[in-house]
Amino acid sequence: MKNAINREIPDFIKGIGKIEPYSGAWTKLKKGWMDEITIPPPNKAKLPHQTKLTATLEEAIKKTNPHDGMTVSFHHHLRNGDLILVAAINILAKLGIKNIMLASSSLNESHSSIMKYLHDGTITRIWTSGLRGDMGQAVSEGALDLPITIHSHGGRVRAIHTGKISLDLTIIAASAADEEGNATGAIGKSAFGSLGYSYIDMRYAKQVIVVTDNLVEYPCYPLSIPQNFVDYVVAVESIGDASKIATGTTRITKSPMDLRIAKLAADVIEHSGLFVPGFSFQVGAGGASLAVAKFIREKMLKKELRGSFLLGGVTSYCVEMLEEGLFRAIFDVQSFDAAVSRSLYENNNHIEIPAALYANPFNCGCMTNKLDIVVLGALEVDVDFNINVITGSGGYIRGASGGHSDTASGAQLTVVVCPSIRGRIATIAKRVETVVTPGETVDVVVTERGICVNPLKPELEENLIKAGLNVRKIEDLQKEVEKIVGKPNVVEYTDKIVGLVEYRDGTVIDVIRQVKKN
């Protein structure tokens, strides 16, 4: 069958079940009260004054009665510095556990060494926001029998809340914790900031282990994770290297091209009609997007304009703007720089928020629904403004869904920034390989060759033309780029589906097929 954006979707996958096709960005939300059930969180009980401490991570894992077919989850707040996911999966593998569903909030290059477990039946299902490096390649080449599911950060909460992901065990790395499991990422030698992604896991997992390299005197605060959800606590030598958080996608670019695009995007924002006192703002990770904040800051100072809140992946740049008084608050679901931990700990208007509050589509109003302006990156954009942030040229999985579709759906103005060409390959395409964020939620695409406004937003287009910006039809831009780099090579796929791209509401917006190796 075809879904609402004309992507071919199966209606059933053996081992997965019925597939609900994407039906529009807000179609399910419009129903208001949901038909979809939620699951009851587990009931537990402990006698007073018992210890939760275990000597090793292996001992803690053994105590949770790991079993074949179990689902285990992790957060990715340490990004490329994480040591705990690999350590835990190695232990489960050593214990002979098979058929594991891995439900990490995201996966990255630091996890490559678990790739072998995709081939020996240890890991047979994956839910994740992103996948990169060797593992992305392996999955794209068909390492698993069942497709992985790519979710957004908000969609992950929904999936756990509704029981689509049913967690047997979550293992939460924390840079400080006490013997009862009160834990945080805000202090300690491995401080990594917000623990926003773990909150839903801790609430729903049948067993919760907190792992720390900094066991502090009771009580550990802030209570990013409170003790009443924690079964076991274990102290280890190191949970990882927090200095590796701010790599790759989370550093402000030095590329002249990206800076030029960022400046253009800031001009778009300035003239959008939404750059007004009390506006709220988020920039995504990667490429030009983070750099937009720099130019927005300059414009705010010049206009003496004060915003409401900054949302999302939080950089040191966000903290500077908070401390300068340019914004009233930061809502921090994920810190993109370990250095922001100090602010998270000290500033009571730098607020750690769970992913549910950040972006879950099915509650009384997540923060992304209150967002005015978001700036996001893209691997590819098509002439319908659909965005691909998951598969690279060649059809391989190498990105992450993250909060892309969540923020695009919620923000009043969604600005996508990308160069029109990357490494001799067109970024503006007739048809993107994989859709993560639907075009109806994207308002404007900013490239070095011009600015394209979604025809759904004629007023915005008018504003930008009036401001003298280089506004162009996206079809024209696509053709111009194609003239320069030529028609793209057609990626060859087999029929096998290796990935489902879930929209935040649980419908399937696209599938990723197995790349045919030459």
Next chain:
Amino acid sequence: MKNAINREIPDFIKGIGKIEPYSGAWTKLKKGWMDEITIPPPNKAKLPHQTKLTATLEEAIKKTNPHDGMTVSFHHHLRNGDLILVAAINILAKLGIKNIMLASSSLNESHSSIMKYLHDGTITRIWTSGLRGDMGQAVSEGALDLPITIHSHGGRVRAIHTGKISLDLTIIAASAADEEGNATGAIGKSAFGSLGYSYIDMRYAKQVIVVTDNLVEYPCYPLSIPQNFVDYVVAVESIGDASKIATGTTRITKSPMDLRIAKLAADVIEHSGLFVPGFSFQVGAGGASLAVAKFIREKMLKKELRGSFLLGGVTSYCVEMLEEGLFRAIFDVQSFDAAVSRSLYENNNHIEIPAALYANPFNCGCMTNKLDIVVLGALEVDVDFNINVITGSGGYIRGASGGHSDTASGAQLTVVVCPSIRGRIATIAKRVETVVTPGETVDVVVTERGICVNPLKPELEENLIKAGLNVRKIEDLQKEVEKIVGKPNVVEYTDKIVGLVEYRDGTVIDVIRQVKKN
């Protein structure tokens, strides 16, 4: 049938259902993983950038589709200063809603004017921690067909979590809130401190209204209540008078008798073996208990001893001890003095906690389970150390269960303080009228006539005798008191059960019968 402490309990009540008898303080906890199911929290959805503001409380209530048989809940953080419960019940009554189950975290004299609705079918069921004044009398005299249920603060969370209380609507008074429903009690003209009791309601109620007399610029923080749980927001003239919080049971006594008992209790604590660096401490409301903190502070300063955390109902005295560095943190589920709001807002080691974390028996370890020493009051104590804090002489309901049984069950040392005689009536009785806290969880009773140690704690008794304290058998004390005031009048009851006293685990520890009017 008789329960584990020999109280006569029915096994079934028409309109209520099967009654599970109390089986021992930790019997159900010992099962670890609970058989009892929890209920799924509601799933909701809102489109981005919609308003939640309504013009009046009536409009907000109408929008939630109130209906006959509904359950509506409130918090009692404003104690005797609360205006919102009465206002809301008046609106529901005016709308003609009948057969309401009222599930306030507690009820007090400020709510007396809703008494008329007990007689006209508007309110037909009540769950509450406490009941005082005219309403207590009316219920004791049989105003309702069905018995009310008295729960502990921890037990209330359990009851909501397991669906015994199924909330259709919760109305949360907040001293500050923004248009999305982010709300707190920590700031504003009506600041009342912690919003700890509302957290479970907001999570489970099908509809959530935040009422404030201080609508602030977005975002309102701290996020005591986060927006993703809030359906409607309404600004009113006044939510109440926070200066009335610190009345009656929450002021440190000036009575010489109470001070004498408090001093004795402090001596008991000093020599208990638990007055050591890192000890944790809670004092209950009322009479001598709060005053114990004063003497403990002096002993800590003298010994240069630093404790771990203060728990519970938080007074200005607790805040002083925190700021003096005598304790590392305060966990605040309820502020007993509006003046502590400043500390709650400013000190990041003065931590607002939900009632679930405070005292829910069915999770991975509430704070009461980590408590070393608690000092509690009593209306009556019997020779089995059972405590009555709910019915007064004459058998009338006039007290509150509160955190009494929660803390007694969790603390390593539970000290009950009370005068041996009150107004010519013995406090130390052969048999208390109503048991709220079972004797097996009470370690020592301190009166002006001597100190009685539970025979379950022979080591404690030895320590206190060694310290030269006046340790006596509780049976001897009871007889001595009886000699002075004479045998108590036997209260005459009818067969009708007007109240069920639920132990924190959901079993019934005692029932309250209708007082026979002469």
